[in-house]
Structure formats: C-alpha cells, structure tokens
Amino acid sequence: MVLTQAAPLRFILEPSLERLARNLRLAGFDSVCALDSDRQVLLDRARDEFRVLVFRDWEFSKEEISGLRTCQVSGDEPGQLLRDVLAAFEALSTARSGGGFLTRCVDCNSELLLLPRDVAEQRLPSATVAEAGEVRGCRRCERSYWESPYWQRMRAWFQDVLSDSSRDS
C-alpha cells in the first residue's frame, strides 16, 4: 500500500529505541515502542496501523519492508535521533512550533486531556495546584502533567534540539 503525504505521521520503533519513542511523544507524535522482540509482530503492526517503522539495530530485507514507510537511524545521541527522524519526514518545523509539546503521555502514548480544576486538585498536592496553571492528565495511566520545573527544562532541551542553530548540516 502506498501512503499519501496526508497520512498522519505515526511511528513504531524497535525495542532499543524506547527513549526516542518517548521523545517523539513529547513532540506530540503517536509513537509506540515494540516491547516484543518478534520482528513479525513489529512489521504487522506497522502495516496494520500505517506506522512509520523506525529501526537502528535490526535489519530488514527489502521484501519485509515493502510498502512500509521506514526510517533507519544511527547513533544514540537522543537529540540527534529525534532531529533525524523528524527531518526525514519534514516534521521539524511542526515540532519546533511546540504545539505538540505535552499533548501526549510520554509513558503510555495516550493523548492528554486538560483537567478541570477540581480534578486537578484531587490529583496534585494543593500547593502544587496553586502554582501549576494548566494541568493535563493521561486518561490511560492517570499521570498528570503541568509546567513544572522539570517540564520547563525538557521544553528548553526540546527547543534547543530542534532549533536551526543546533541542527547538523
């Protein structure tokens, strides 16, 4: 099957690329990391769910990946890996705009919902809620996200990684 450019950009990654999967989620992209070491499971899921197959250590024959969108990466520097994948699909500028930041749970890949104040108050310590501003929550794993110092640092890292100046030529 040939996918059009309009197909949503979703990813499936080999097990060793868990950290990259988390960083893609941070950018807002639907990204699953195969926990199963069965290559066929990975390939089937990529096909069934129209996901871009991202791989590094695993090798695939032409036949295996026929018709799939794929992205082979190398190295293990987290920022470089994130840049390489996004650049390969011309998604750097979209990601750089920051619109997708903290819209998806980095742990479980579910979309985040903006929590009503009373729900946020149940989930967070009251002192934290007072300073938190918007609080978003994961529907599946119930992790909560707000612009804590941790996420502010992550956002700074993210913007630095995706900025033009840090981009490799």
Ligand SMILES: [Zn+2]
């Ligand atoms: Zn979650």
